[in-house]
Amino acid sequence: MLLEIWAITALALQSTVVVAQNTVVSQNAGVAQNTGDPSFFGRVRDAELRTTLPGATVMISQAGKPIKGDITDSNGQFSFIDIDPGTYVVTTSFLGYESKVDTLQIPRKELLDILLQPTRTLLKEVLVETARLDANRFVAGLETVRTEDLTRVPMPDVSYDLAGYLLTLPGVVSTGDRGGQLFIRGGTPTQNLVLVDGMRIFQPFHIVGFYSAFPADIISYADVYAGGFSARYGGRISSVIDIKTINGSKEKLTYSASIAPFLSGFNVSIPIRPGDTSLLISARESIIDRISPSLLGQELPFRFGDRYVKLHSYLNQTSSLTLTALSTSDEGNLETSNDIDDRTYRKSTWKNKAFGGKYQYIPPESAVMTELSVYYSSLKSRYRPTRDELRTADVSDLNLNIGFIYLLGPSQLHFGIFGNTNFFDYKLGSLGTEGESGVTSVGSFFESQFNIGKKIRVEPGVRLEIFSRGLKNTIAPRGRITFLPSGTGSHNQFSLAGGVYHQQIVGLNNEQDVSDVFTIWSASPTNTPVPKAVHLIGGWKGRPRPWLELTLEGYRKNLSNISFPVFGNAINKVAEFSKVDGFAHGVDSKVEVTTQNFFFSLSVSKSKVEYHRSAQRATGVFRPNFGQATTLDENTFNPPHDRREQVNAMVQYRMGASKFSLRWQYGSGLPFTQVNGYYADLSNSVDPKNTDYVTENGTTFVSRSELYGARLPTYHRLDMTVERSFLLPGAELTAMAGVINVYDRNNIFEYNIFTGSRIDQLPIIPSVGIRLDVK
């Protein structure tokens, strides 16, 4: 949080924290400077010591609209040129000082001398619980999601959800409504790092795909890095979803409750020690499995819920403590079957648990911020292929981080050390394979931010990690460059991001089946190169009109040493694994129109993911007792998440207290492997000494056609909702009505190639809900 807020101020794109709202017109006369163009200059100083303050943020705005920003140099000075004549508001902020708002008239010839008052309640002021406001910041590969973004997505209940919004982002591919799997710019779900207040969440989405494992009510903002993420993040090679939650209100008791067929829940915020300590509690539970037969005329055998608790306290004027806990549960049947017994017993379940704490310390009048955090998280997955068989896969993660942030004028250094331990435990039932293992690593990272002139900002970084077992140590350079052609406040912004990424623990599942969510986590095999990716992302963001924003990004991810399952002709056999290399590349574009009452966004993505497998022998990650490994020929193929085209459109229109929202999604068909058919294999029976082999039953084998050589039908769906709010004394009541899958598209979720049965995604679902917010 500290880093984020500082980064915002450092970029000087918009004011972040405004505490003191008193407007003061500076009367300090300085040395007149005149370049001929309308411009003004100034400096920022400590009001008590009268020392200059390098690195302070100075922002000018007009009629509430940010115009330009600057960072004070090593002498505490700033300057603005080419400013149209008029009245402007100047907001100055710096870590450890009360922000100050001045009003001045341009042209102005006097130097503006701004004095900032040191704060003694540093944390409360700097770490004010607020959403990020750096709406104009553009970083290649990064999408910052705010709560107001979430409210634009039609959902089947009156609350909102991050997962629903993520699906509207270009480059994010979902396997559909069921299963909760997201593929981000060519990366698989197990290659995504999802953090909730720093806690790693292994399965961050509920079994119904448009719900994340945590409610939107608790989200302050989420940074979604589709690639090119910085050195502070590690352990995954595709993407990062870094979610920061709000703190509970420290002033008054607030609560809300909602009821809807899919998900009902409540949220309460309790000031434990008014002004200093708050407790936030949130709980959600689905009821769709109980009411779907009567409401929809069909069974939707999914049950899921989550609970979240956060205690936040200012221990004193310079330190704070945060304790957080999250638990989720999911249960359902994702498979096709005409047998009622199978529908009942063939269940997938998983439970996330995560808890931990963070201590932050900011010495007053010091340029060093310190953060210590410890988090534990675990995922327990269960899968019953039959009534009598249970397969289990558990993974846990213990993480310790110590971070230091140095503020050196307009530049910043972020140094961190970390230790991480993972445990894995899996038992694969009748497949006869089980194992326990663990891997521990320690490492450090270094990030820096500095400016080259007024137009270029450079953010280099590097991450080093050392492992306890036979995995090679890794060193991963990362970097980012932002170019603002007209300096801060440019209507056009360009950004480049890239880096090297490694993943030492891998999640393995049955890639032949898009609906397979049973994931076995394990350490990457020892003495072999770990999965690695090299990212390069370039993007442009333009705002030709105040109401129009355009974004265009191109990316390339080179992948190597990716574990990919190998399926032989035998059906009931643990998959062997091969190492594949590959790439994901594509172009994502987005148009956003925002007026007072109208919002429209259209994102279009074109991408390609390709894997290449060289001739090799399959490895038996889970098959210690298997016989001869399969010999694999060289092959090039598109994995099952290679969605080539994707379109997302959203419209929202407000009329007074009413709101109409509409979303349409389109995705081209995903690859799958056709079969030639099934046959009785007699390989084990054919023997020159056994002439009776011709009457043996053999083992049923499947003959597969070209690997992922065919495509599923296209996916498209329209959702719409209407909402109206009613103000009540001390409360707000929101009523919602909506329809999911308006035109009842039968989007395929799974085709069971073994049985020839098909299961579709959610049908047309009418929904109503009410929500009460008491403030």
Added chain:
Amino acid sequence: MSTTDRPFLTIIFALSFILLWSGCENSIDPIADEGENAFAVFGYLDMRVPTQKVRVELLRPTILSDPISLEGVQVSTIDRNNGTFQIWRDSSVVLDDGSAGVVYVAQFRPELGHTYSLLISRNDKLVAEAIAELPIKPAVTVAAAVGDSVNVTQHLTFLELTDQPVALFVLYEVIPPDDSGVDLVRVGYGNPRMATVGGWEFDIDLSTDRFAILNALGLNVGTKDVKLKKVSMEMTLFSKEWSQPEKGENLEHVLGFFASVGVFEHSWTLNSETVTKMGFVDAQQGN
């Protein structure tokens, strides 16, 4: 609605148009085109028996599907070396679980070194082919026997042996002391022990074989008047498909396994001194 909002209504209509345009194609074809005529065949050509057989199955679309009738399916072989064409006869068999299977049978004995194509036709159209190359008879060199009477051995080398030798017997034709007739004694050597450049080699332990022969004839180890009439060896060879049955490189548009088993014999003459060292009386022709 403000005037600035009006143009955006066109976007909604555009979206509606896209909806209609996106079409309703929603079916999935899980069976590949080449799967419609895909067969599985299991069997091998065997020189050791006069009747050849293979089991043939038409691939089923799902794991739960019943076996598909082979009506209109014809299985035949053609000897590529001499053009002999033979149609195989279909025969229903009851499998171990009581279900029905189809086995195709032909009366012939394949020949060493010949190549056979197993042809599967459906409605008079060739849809699959499997090829079996019978092993080629290698060149054999027999070294002179060495050793004294306690340990007489003879070294054999098989050159240009391209197929896998799986069983080797040394055959002795002997006449017991009572001249009751010629007995054939097969002494098994299992697999040849050594691979050499361009072939295989192994040693015949003639001294030890003598005990095996006497034992087979029911004679005491001290019996001296047994006559040795002929020495030869018989080697069983598997075609290369047996070593990697999963590869199926000899199968075209058909799954499964199709291979061959070949047998060849080679005889030679021991010199009289060696026969004497073995404890036999030399009765070989030519000595």
